[in-house]
Amino acid sequence: MKKLLSLCLLATFLLSGTSVFCQNSNIDLEEKPNIIFIFTDDLGVGDIGVLYQNERKRLGVKSEPWTSTPQLDRMAQEGAILSNHYSAAPVCAPSRASLLTGLSQGHANVRNNQFDKALADNHTMANVLQKAGYNTAAIGKWGLQGDKRWSKDGDAWPGHPNKRGFDYFYGYMRHKDGHEHYPHEGVYRGAKSVYENEREITSGLNKCFTGDLWTAIAKKWITDQVKEDEKPFFMFLAYDTPHAVLELPTQAYPKGGGLNGGVQWIGKEGEMINTASGEVDSYVHDEYARATYDDDRDETTAEVPWPDTYKRYATGVRRIDDGVGDIIQLLKDLDIDDNTMIVFSSDNGPSKESYLPKGYVSYRPDFFNSFGEFDGIKRDVLEGGVRVPLIVRWPKKIKANSVVDMPSISYDWLPTFTDAAGIPGPAIIDGVSLLPSLTGSGKQRESLVYVEYQNNGKTPKYEEFSPKNRNRVRKEMQMIRKGDLIGLRYNIGNVDDDFEIYDIVNDPQQSKDLAQQDEEMQALNGWMKDRVLQIRRPDTSAARPYDSAVVPAVNVKKKKGLLYKSFAGNFPWLPEMVSMKEESTGMVKSINDFKLDKKAGNLLLIEGFIEVPEGGEYVFTLSAKEKALMKIHDATIIDADYNYEANDEISAEILLEKGVHPIKIYVQNSGKAKAPIDLQWQGPNFEKAEISGSVLFH
Template sequence: MILQNMKQHMQGPLTLAYNWLPETKILLVGLAWIATFFLGLEDVRSQSEGKSKPNILFIFTDDLGYGDIGVLYQNERKKRDDRSKPWTSTPHLDAMAREGAILTNHYAAAPVCAPSRASLLSGLSQGHANVRNNQFDKAIANNHTLGNVLQKAGYATSAIGKWGLQGDKRWSRNDGAWIGRPTLRGFDYFYGYMRHVDGHEHYPVEGLYRGKKEVWENEKEVSDGLDKSYTGDLWTAAAKKWITNQVQNDSKPFFMFLAYDTPHAVLELPTQAYPEGGGLKGGVQWNGKKGHMINTASGVPDSYIHPDYANATYDHDRNETTPEIPWPDTYKRYATSVRRIDDAVGDLLQLLKDLDIDEQTMVVFSSDNGPSKESYLPDPYVPNTPDFFDSFGPFDGIKRDVLEGGVRVPLLIRWPEHIPPNSKVNTPSISYDWLPTFADAAGLPAPANSDGVTLLPALTGKGVQEKGLVYVEYFQNGKTPEYKEFSQKNRGRSRKQMQLIRTGNLLGLRYDITSADDDFEIYDILNDTHQMRDLGTQSAMDSLQRWMKERVLQVRRSDTSAVRPYDDELIPASRVEVVSEGLEWKTYQGDYPWLPKLNALEPVEKGFFSAYENFAFHTKPQNLFLIRGYLKVPEDGEYTFTFRTNEKAFLRLHDLILFDADYGYESNQILKSQVKLKKGLHPIKFILRNKNHLEKPFRLEWEGPNLTKSSIPASAFYH
């Protein structure tokens, strides 16, 4: 019998150069899909349910910089033996890196908490996510999420720690109802802070610096009894309890989103040393007793400094004749907070070993954005500034910057027997790639609306890595700090509207954007990490400069709640030559919980048609269709597209989402979309489900300059 749903991968080097295939290239997925499509007998979803799926533990920290991790930067500072450069240690994270892989070119989707988390959880870039800029506590859109995708793939799901995407009355007319809380976005279980601002205080009962906070378990507030519970320990204990219960009582694989609210903001200290050992018997433990809920809920809150830092000194003036001075208490606190996260990671990894699920669990560790200069500490504490430890690493910029230091984040991943140890993956990637990656690991293609790509080929060294989109947009008043570690040109930069796009090793950057015509600064980001040498003014970069200006308009939709100066710009046509009129079509077989991305699947049939309205959809035994080609726009202007379908469909124009008739779509619901387009050819890609084999499963119309509302004629389509 043909093995089902097993991926046949081409062997390739683990450390991949950024050498991508063209977008039109189809990736082979393997024997399972071939068996499914050519035999046409099996439900692909049921096949994936029979496949061994990894548990997934995603550990997400708050404002932890790329440079805060030992193996990424701090160990290098230690080796220099420069007493003017204080350094910290993360031994457990370093061990995790040795046992797995470091993604050296990984980006957060935004340089601040809320939009970064929204993009991660939804699989959408900041050109499509509904939470942008500083929209804290705005409800994440009711669409595909990491939670509900993995739920439908057969996982038990949980979210522990900080959420901040629940919704409140600032962003909708719902009187503050939490319409975006985790249990309504695909998580079976939630324990943590619901509100964004609550994450600024790490003792919910005592509220030492920011007042008392609420802790929620699903829909119940449970802070009563959490005395002396430092959240860094509380979330770890809750995570260990849930994982243990899940493994011992349920055969389902699990997905956990473990979101720490440290080291962000107030820099409060734990009550005591991290308990020895780890896992089932050691480390932090859940006691479940009111007033002593976890085993570190004793001692004095905000008191413990890690002994490695308690008496730490440095030579501030780089002068051997000057006596070394103690670290200011602010930085002892920051280092202790980071080390506490490191201890928690070691504790959790030991738990996986104790439960005998170590080799069956993928563990990912990352951060939401670059390091912050916030501390919320009163006098006489000195302010927190990330340049004390160079928490931004070898980059310029911090939280709220689109410079590398604001969006390049640590990413470590460990998956024994799948990801080779001591690996470095140099492929540029971004946080919204994790939704398709986890779906792939679960044996399913990603939902069609995802802006990311699966990273499994790059991580495992098997198969060909698809080209991804690394794109960031963000608005913030103020200026970049004037740290001496930054290049002169990046000190005190006015931020405002910012944008980043990366292609290969070249990165395009715009600060204080006033129009779509503003030039990009272009950097060879591998050899110029501080972004000192702008290549964008060179004539050799003219074509790339033009491509970047066009590309950033082709991958996004405007959002009236986050206005950009290029929102009203006409979307440029593609610079392509076509062969003839008509569109390419392909059919696929499979029953998925969502409309799938089809680029990783093998088609059953394919061909071309001149007019889709005359195409015999109902004669095809397959239920999934991919239609693509180019739409010829007759003249510049605003076009209104109207669409409806009997089942499910998804349309992109370029890479922007034109219609999403998948999640929550009701049959024959009329959708409208307005876009401003330049005259010329615009690529269109259309995924359709026609399980009922209807003759005319959809209707697509347009109207625009000198065009009354009508079906789009065959003469407007090319391939």
């Protein structure tokens, strides 16, 4: 790789003429890590050896079978475990949307069960890293392409990965296709379609088990990047296993790994990969083929074999484990292991769905306790539905055998990756960089851990679960975490419903509700009710019973005027600025009339409070000379950043309680315009007007 290549020149080239200036004008491209994010489907936090299964094995209770994940265990030993990590949603489509956009379910455009809805045309993990100089690829399951249910374009797939920042795509486009792991044969769910970019290429994939196919194409793409290109790469590798139909591979995982071993891409029609031989849906891992357990919990009776359903599930998990080890070995063989960050996680908690033909025992995640020590499964916002495995390895920066206990969530990874690449993330995102916790360097900001979701089912009544959580009606649900305490609402009727509050460290099953324990907990309940309204925006496609509630005000001491900080730097997006060093600071009395310090940089963060004279609906209208973004509390109200045309007018409505509300406005002001934005509002008893300085405070 070329060293000390100007990032500015690189970005200018990538943006086809857009001028980009960076505070750190010379960055060693070898210092920018390659990034691989491995996302599994319905893999529970309890499915991983080092996180739970190894303890079952150590205890040796024969009525509690266990599985093994030796490669993931080794990855954890060589890197870090994030022991309090969450998915943004308890089901795949919204979980993936939040991960890829850096937005919580209070802001993401894909919510509830909106499968195949197009991912929002905005900043994504891929297009941000693409503009930062990365080659990008998505391999495996997508399901965010958009179809005729969601788009007027019908099957034009407006949310195709190639249109959301990925240079290369190979995998299943449609959500339903991920329910079958042999796309050519369609053993149990019918033949499915695999695409390479926009071209369907299923016809030559005879006997290709997707767990192997995605690994093989991932290895090929990584190898090609190292051999043919000087740029760092980002890969989103999304396995469709172990979820849905529990199909088996054709044979044992090939020995070795990396360049010369493991699964290999052959590229020959009918023999695309080196495991496209043998018998389809046939191989059970040797460790599980003859496994037995004490089914009746009576040591005086003989043990019985595991039902085939669970041999299949365990083999599927082990196959992912083998693939991860294979990819890590490839990084070593290519001599890029030291500076490649590889992250392993899951989209949500374990599922009870298996889609196997009649005659098979129905799959239940309580056989292996895939939910670990928690209650709940996929589609629950109880811990078992949203607490997910997270292992990250980056030998150059992350110490071996690290454990990060700080709560975190999947939409933290976008700003983590931009931070690792040496640039600030977009201002619109809800996540924070986890790099300080991972590397032990810098100040770690607190993550916003928040989930909202709707489902008409019930929590299973497994005996491992607390009695209060068995057969629990779900419907509208919310979860928010503050420190060691979890706020939980199920079957929400209206905005006034109380949160249940649990000490998740000492009560992982959420069995003892502390909400009415004392005045402190009652005050926390009130804070949670307010907070969940201050961090989200309603979406008409996923209506909630609290959408029509006014956003609560805050009680603060205040002084006239808003404060600003200015920063230097040109980026392809409005940066979040928190991690940047300011050029100057000052105060503005009017949002539309700036008087800046002569040293002011070309980026501004204006913040303070706006006093609302009466509760009700307010309409804010903004136009910008360049770019701008406005937040009230932590809800993004107006986005005049992504694909924004200068001077376009954008309006947004919000219901506000009478009183004082925090406001933040991010502004690009390269031309040092006296009035880089025009912001006006309209309220219950007044027409559209400029916001008076008399209602602005800091």
